[in-house]
Amino acid sequence: MEFLTAHFVEIMFYTLAALTVASAVGVVAFRNPVHSAISLLASFLFVAALFVMRHAEFLAAVQVLVYAGGIMVLFLFVIMLVNVKRLDPEQVFLSGKAPAAVAAGVLLGALIAFGYLAGSLGPVGPGPEALRMVDGAVAGNTEAVGWLLYRQYLVPFEVVSVVLLVAMIGAIIFGRRDAGLEEGGGRMEQ
Amino acid sequence: MWVDLIVTVIKVLVVSTVLLTGVPIMVWVERRGSAMIQDRLGPNRVGPMGLLQPVVDAVKLMTKEDLTPEGVTGTNRFLYLLAPAIALVVAVSTFIVVPFGYDPGLELFGHAIGGFVVAPDLDLGILYLFAVGSLGVYALVLAGWGSNNKYSLLGGIRASAQMISYELAMVISVVGVLMVTGSFSLDDVVLHQAGTWFGFIPKWNVIPQLIGAITFMVAVFAETNRLPFDMVEAEAELVVGYHTEYSSMRFASFFMAEYINMITASSLIVVLFFGGWTLPGIATPGGWLGALATIGIFAAKVAFFLWFFVWVRWTLPRFRFDQLMALGWKWMIPLAVLNFLWVGVAMALGYL
Amino acid sequence: MVQYVPIVLFTLVAVSFPIVTLLIAKAVRAGSPHPVKGEPYECGVPATTTAFETRFSIRYYLIAVLFVVFDVETIFLFPWAVMFEKLALFGFIEMMVFLAILLVGYVYAWRRGALEWA
Numbered sequence: 209m210e211f212l213t214a215h216f217v218e219i220m221f222y223t224l225a226a227l228t229v230a231s232a233v234g235v236v237a238f239r240n241p242v243h244s245a246i247s248l249l250a251s252f253l254f255v256a257a258l259f260v261m262r263h264a265e266f267l268a269a270v271q272v273l274v275y276a277g278g279i280m281v282l283f284l285f286v287i288m289l290v291n292v293k294r295l296d297p298e299q300v301f302l303s304g305k306a307p308a309a310v311a312a313g314v315l316l317g318a319l320i321a322f323g324y325l326a327g328s329l330g331p332v333g334p335g336p337e338a339l340r341m342v343d344g345a346v347a348g349n350t351e352a353v354g355w356l357l358y359r360q361y362l363v364p365f366e367v368v369s370v371v372l373l374v375a376m377i378g379a380i381i382f383g384r385r386d387a388g389l390e391e392g393g394g395r396m397e398q
Numbered sequence: 399m400w401v402d403l404i405v406t407v408i409k410v411l412v413v414s415t416v417l418l419t420g421v422p423i424m425v426w427v428e429r430r431g432s433a434m435i436q437d438r439l440g441p442n443r444v445g446p447m448g449l450l451q452p453v454v455d456a457v458k459l460m461t462k463e464d465l466t467p468e469g470v471t472g473t474n475r476f477l478y479l480l481a482p483a484i485a486l487v488v489a490v491s492t493f494i495v496v497p498f499g500y501d502p503g504l505e506l507f508g509h510a511i512g513g514f515v516v517a518p519d520l521d522l523g524i525l526y527l528f529a530v531g532s533l534g535v536y537a538l539v540l541a542g543w544g545s546n547n548k549y550s551l552l553g554g555i556r557a558s559a560q561m562i563s564y565e566l567a568m569v570i571s572v573v574g575v576l577m578v579t580g581s582f583s584l585d586d587v588v589l590h591q592a593g594t595w596f597g598f599i600p601k602w603n604v605i606p607q608l609i610g611a612i613t614f615m616v617a618v619f620a621e622t623n624r625l626p627f628d629m630v631e632a633e634a635e636l637v638v639g640y641h642t643e644y645s646s647m648r649f650a651s652f653f654m655a656e657y658i659n660m661i662t663a664s665s666l667i668v669v670l671f672f673g674g675w676t677l678p679g680i681a682t683p684g685g686w687l688g689a690l691a692t693i694g695i696f697a698a699k700v701a702f703f704l705w706f707f708v709w710v711r712w713t714l715p716r717f718r719f720d721q722l723m724a725l726g727w728k729w730m731i732p733l734a735v736l737n738f739l740w741v742g743v744a745m746a747l748g749y750l
Numbered sequence: 751m752v753q754y755v756p757i758v759l760f761t762l763v764a765v766s767f768p769i770v771t772l773l774i775a776k777a778v779r780a781g782s783p784h785p786v787k788g789e790p791y792e793c794g795v796p797a798t799t800t801a802f803e804t805r806f807s808i809r810y811y812l813i814a815v816l817f818v819v820f821d822v823e824t825i826f827l828f829p830w831a832v833m834f835e836k837l838a839l840f841g842f843i844e845m846m847v848f849l850a851i852l853l854v855g856y857v858y859a860w861r862r863g864a865l866e867w868a
Contacts, residue, residue, distance in 0.1 A: 242477070242543055249536070256529075260754070269525040270825050277532025277565075278821040281558055282814040284539050288555060289806050348521045350582060354829025358841050365844070368826070369851040372819050376855040379815035380864045383808050403755070410759045418767070463780045468788035483768040490764035494757060517756040525828065526757075547790040547797075559810050562817040569824045576831035642791050647775030651768055720867035723813070727865040731820070735849070738831070742842055745834065 221261060228254040241287045245280060252276045266350040406516075413516050417493055421657045422452030424704060431708040456650070464646035467546055478544030482644065482651035485537035489658040492531050495523055496665045497585045499675050499693035513585055514675075514693065523582030527666070528569055531621070535561045537655070538640050545643035553639025556629055556719065560620060563723060564627075567730035568617035571610045574741040575603050575670050578750055588674030602673040606750055610737035611671040613730050618663040620726070622656060625711040629719050664703035665696075672699055812864050823852055 212219065231254060234247030252275045259268035347355075357365055426441075426449060433440025441448035466475065499514030520526055535558045542554015576582065579590045593601045604611040620627040631639045641652045668674060675692035717725070744750045790797045830837070830845050837844075859865055 240474075246477070246540075265521045266525070266829065269522055269529045272529035273525075273532050274818070274821050274825060277529070277535065278562070278814075278818045281535055281539070281562055282811070282818055284543075285555070285558075285806075285810050285814045288543070288551070289808070289811055348582065348832075350521070350525065350829050351832055354833035355836065357826075358830060358833065358837050358844055362844060365826070366847055366851070369823075369848045372822060373851055373855040376816065376819045376852075377858055379812060379819075380859055380862050383812040383815075383864065406756050406759060410756060410763060414760065414763045414767075460775045461779050463782065463787075464775070465787050467790045468785075483765075483772070486768040487761075487764045490767060491757075491761050494760045516760055517753065520753055520757070545790075547792075549791065555806060555810055559813050562821075563813060566817065566820050566824060570827065573824075573827045573831045576828065577834045580832055580835055582828075582832060637791060637793075646779055647772055651771070723867045724865065727816075728860070738827075742834065742845075746839060746842060 217261070221258070224254050224257050224261070228258065242284070245283050245287060248283070249276055249280050252280065264349060266353045269350075409516050413493065413498075414490065417490060417658060417661060418654075420661050421654050422456065424657045424660065425452045425455065425653075427705065428708050428711075431705065432712045435709070435712040459650040460647055462646040464648065465643075467643045474544050474546070477540045478643075479648075481537050481541035481544060481640075482648045482655075484540065485534065485655035486651050486658075488530060488534040488537065489655040489662070492527050493658075493662050493665070495520060495527050495584055496662065496669060497588055497674060498665070498696050499689055500588075501689060514689070515585060518585070521582070523584055524572065524576075524587075525582055527662075528565075532565060534655075534659075537652075541640040541644070541652075545640070547643050549637045550640050550642045553631070553636045553642070556636075557623065557640060560623075560627065560629055560722060560726070563726040564617045564620035564730065567613050567726060567734050568621060570731065570734035571614035571617060571737060572670060573734075574607045574610045574738040577738060577741050577745065578603065578606075584669050584674075588669055588676060591673040592676045594678045598678065600673055600676070600678040602671060602676075604671040606744065607671065607737055607741060609733055609740070611667075613734045613737065614671065615667055616725075617730060617734075618667065619707070619710065620722075622659045622663050622707075624656075624660070624707055626714040626717050627722060628716060629722055660704060660707050661700070664700045664707065667703050668696065668699040674699075809867060816859060816864065819855070823848075 228251050231247045231251035235244045235251065238244045238247060252271060256268040256271040256276070259265070259271060429451065430440045430448065441451040444450040444454050466478065494516045497513060497515040501513045517526075522529075538554045538557040538561070540554075542551045542557075545551070575587060579587045581587070587603075591600070591602050595601055595605075599605065623629075623631070629639075636642075641649055644652065675696040677695050741750065826848065827845075830841060834841065
């Protein structure tokens, strides 16, 4: 019991981390794409819980709102749209994708190793107070994010809107060319 | 420490009990209200004025046979069973950040109650509600997918398209409120609306932000899948949409989730735009009596908007799906953006 | 972490409620299975296809992509909104530039008919 209370944070962290990894493995292991999607959803939610544990509440909310509530819905739509039953199972290890997968794995490992060596993954990070300081006073995490984002990181913020614009235009063009939005109406034609 | 926990447990139990008791009451209000609007009697046999009708309904739904359509096997069956549970869990757990009364430093067992809200110190406030609420769409998608019925699947996909479209309008409408309040805590939102302008106009957000209030209300109607936005069900086209293949208590779970969502939605309308538990004249009363008065005021306002939900449902016809999407994307989002632009300009000029 | 205790408790109540009701229902409900009762509802006609062969309009995909883009945009509005007074005019102009760039995309989507359903 004493061990539990003393190491409560560590126990929570490793439990959540293990659940995150397990559900991430589920994404690749499940045969049915909808089950993979649900597994990915679970992994997003556990990551959000990890963010909360590190006192990054705003990131947790963004994680749930955008990834779980938005991007996963998009994935589910795509899965249902392409009619998965008709797709042939992909031969991952026989196709030319194996070298790319290995390279990605090595890069990820290198990144984790670098992060670990740099000490940024250690158990000690900025305290909860540091993540909610606004102009020297304690406010909230979201307020602190806003204070930094809209003063110090002005250019990246404006660049984000350009990226979003590109994404939007890209989606519209893809939707038009590949699946024939031009049928009926013809407004998408030009 | 332990007293702290006990106070929290009491709060959690009381709030969840009230929330779940609200469901049968709303079922009764809906059935009697629809009867009143359609000039008929409605349920009047079980108990005085049919008040016990929801109990009988519950018993009936409990004892009905539970049918699982063939072809729903293995892990798809798991998703089929999971969907109603997700609907209920999401519906119940969103209420946690809603402040339902004013606490002038009251104590229980010598310990501060910490406000009439279940999670008072939550940094996220309304963001928590939006984040958890955005998960509600999975109940519809999974119910549609798991049922092995094309009406269910069509209903589920339609419903999720509708919910994500109106989620945008709902979230953007709130930005104006957050701007004037400067905080995510719904308690602060309510306190900001205490007091009056010129001595008689209540400082409710609905007055300067009428457009935001209207877009928010329309959006929550769509989010709760109530008429005129019940495309999800659309009996004439989709049988009843995503819950076509559900029966017994699983079917009831979806309905309970709908009514709980209505209660949360009405509370949100009241808190964000209609001053929460404040009334002009009763700004911040003291003592247990004052606290009970604020809870009463809040309950009365919520009751009005719940009745408004019923009223609208039995008055307006259903939209067509293309009209619904056009309204969401071409009207609601620009109007919601306009609302917070106006708030920004007004604040910059010092009006608000 | 104390502020998350109510959330955990409330979520426990929320999770246990459907489990308990569904278990009670399982104990008391009637059961007389028959193969016909298990057929997918198709207005009394035997179903010719499974649901998974239903085809959907590409517009659902478009709506979902547009939603993700606008959702990210609204996320940026939140920290801005609560800090509005502290960020003052500078922050307001900054957000106007952000919105103006996205407005281009919105107008493009509208003109291309991506917001039309029929």
